[in-house]
Structure formats: C-alpha cells, structure tokens
Amino acid sequence: MKDIKIIAFDADDTLWINEPYFQETEHKFCALLEDFLPHHTVSQELFRTEMNNLSLYGYGVKGFMLCMIETISKVTDNKAKIELVNRTIELGKELLRKPIELIDGVEEVLKQLNGDYRLVMATKGDLLDQERKLINSGLEKHFHHIEIMSNKRTEDYQKLFKHLDCQPEHFLMVGNSIKSDVLPVLELGGFAIHVPYHTTWAHEQVTQKVDQPGFVQVNKITEILSYLG
C-alpha cells in the first residue's frame, strides 16, 4: 500500500454508530404493530418495502420513514388508526436527531493519517442528514473532501476517482461493507480495508469471500495504521 495518496472512509458504522440506531427504531416500530402481526413478520414486510422503493428513494432515514409508513397499511390490511402513522413519524424524527457516537479509535486514526494522505469521507444516505452527522461528529476538520454518494457501485467510484483526479492505484477505501466499500474498489484496481462492524443491514450482506490483491481485513480501525507506514 505504499503508493496510496488518498484514503476514503465510509461513515456509517465505520466512523460512527448507525445500524444499531436503525435497528432500535425498527424494533420500536414493530412493537407498535404487535397487535396485528409478530415482530419478525413486520420486519420482513418492512424490508420488502424498502427493497421495492430503494431505486426511487435511495438510502437514508427519510426513505426509511416512508417505508415504515407504507408498511403499516400493508401489515394491518388498512385497519390501523392514523395515530400509528404519527408515532412512526416521531420514531423517524428521533432517529434523525440521534447524537453522534464515534467508534473507538477513529479520531486517533484520522489525526495520525491527516497530512501524510488526503482524507476523504465517502458515504451513502440523505445529504442533509449526513452533513449534520459530520458536523456533529467534530471530524470535519480532518477531511479534505466530503462525498455523499447516492450509491456505491463501480460506476459511482469511477465518478469519485474522476472528481478527485485520482488513479485507482493511489486510492484506499476503508469501510464496514464488503459490498459497498470493498468489492467495487477492488474491481477498479484500488485498495480496500474491511473493518467489520458487529451488525450489518441485510441489504449490505454478502457471503462472498474476498481474496484479491489489494484487500486487507482488520478487526479494529486502529489496526489500519500498521498497513500505512
């Protein structure tokens, strides 16, 4: 990894905690509907609704809120009272207002790498929401560039490289998702370090074993320092 000039970090569940907050919200949402159907059935229906709407809504909390609301009618066969919709909107607003909790070691890693590398934050989600999280995180000062992406497929990284005026062999992506942070970057000839998080959204899960040059897996974000002399 000696030719790396730019290091891009995923944000949600790489820099700060995210998925547990979504899961907590989903749990409360399913509890609202337990008079109608058991938790796991509501949860399955919600996931189905999210997948159906993903190409229209994209990633982020607002789309998640709209999918929860749509799910209410589906699982109650239109029998729910509108109060359930109000409470679901409140759950979504609570999620949007969650304080930022940094993952252990993140600040130390960014401080140490900043200066030797150009650091970029590259994340999916709602624009305003991700900007707010970045500002609340206090991490903004470490980043040369912030890229909020509507998706993280190969073509999205190609655009990012063009935008950063960067060759893939000088680019390292660090993130918790094999599907979004690792595979497309390796495919383009870049480097990727996977820092797994204890929980991953079903949509981001892959079973594929990665065994390619340019790939490293670590247990904690601080371990990436040992690969970056």
Add this chain to the structure above:
Amino acid sequence: MKDIKIIAFDADDTLWINEPYFQETEHKFCALLEDFLPHHTVSQELFRTEMNNLSLYGYGVKGFMLCMIETISKVTDNKAKIELVNRTIELGKELLRKPIELIDGVEEVLKQLNGDYRLVMATKGDLLDQERKLINSGLEKHFHHIEIMSNKRTEDYQKLFKHLDCQPEHFLMVGNSIKSDVLPVLELGGFAIHVPYHTTWAHEQVTQKVDQPGFVQVNKITEILSYLG
C-alpha cells in the same frame, strides 16, 4: 462579466420544470382532504409543517411526502382513514417519477457556453432524485461538475468556491431564486443572473429589490448569452 470562468446553473425551474409539478401534487393532496377542510387551509397547514421540518428534512420530494402525511393527521384531527396516507404516498411517488421537461432554450445555451466556460450544476434537493433528473434530462454531458447542496446560503457557496478552487470574481450563478441563487453569491463578490420563473415556492420568495453591481435580470435563459461574449 469578462473575468468569468465558471458558470453555475440552478436546476429546478432554471433548467427544467419543477415547481408546477409540486403545485400539482399539492393540489391533488388538498383535494383528498376537502371533506375536512378547504384547499387553502390545508395548503397553509402543509406549508407550516414544511417550515417546521425544513431543518430536519432539508429540501426535496421525500421531505415533502413526509410533511403531507403529517398534515393529514393535523387537519383531520386524527380522524382520517389510513387510505389517505396510502394515496398521499402514491402522489409522492408519482412526483418522483415525473418526466423531465426542459425549459426552452436551455440546451442551446449550455451547448454554446460549454468550452468557453466550466459549467457547473448547483442545486438543492434529494441527492438521488436530482441525479436521476440530471440523467433523464440528457444535460449531464455539458457539465464539468455537479453539486447537490443541502442549502444555498452564503457559507454553502463559500464551500462550493473552495471545492471548485474558484475566486468569487470568476463565478457566475444563473437561477430563478433571488434568495438562493442571487443574494448569497452577490454578497460574496460573485456575479448572478436572475431568470425568473412564472411561479416560485413561497419559501423562496423575497420582496427585496436587487440593485448591486454584478447583478443582471433577464426574461429568458437564452438572453444570458448576450452578457457572455
């Protein structure tokens, strides 16, 4: 305007039609609720809800959908059936799927300026939605850079200038909103051309008369060519 190097275009109601589609959706939404309250009362309550949620949701269709849904409970005192929520979600999805209709002369203007200037698209709204509109518009090829902004205040333009590595005196903004496209850019020492659109969202309306150096008002986008040698 002879020192201008970068021309940034607002998108909604500058490059393509937008506000009439929002108004059409709002009209249909108010019609859904006319058993409860007259159109203009629902419309006022919706606007109040949008303003209350703006700092949390930001701009764009998904936030608009959530605000319409929240308004249903408010104006019906929780007496509405959940079917109204379903129909509102459908209205929002329809809005997201609207075809792109370019404003007259846009393509000609971009074609003529591209090459002599670096062209940028600078717009507010939902990330995925604005990207989709750009792709469907067929205009992507004319732009050197796309900036989807969570807001268009002075500090947001400062970030854009830094990002584009551009001095304000080399920057021209073209758009239909005095508040978002003109005033903050003039304040920073840049140039701005206002191309009014026949209808403007209440939140973007200002009564302020602009009379500053660097400002021009035209009637049609094609007229900007006469200011750009």
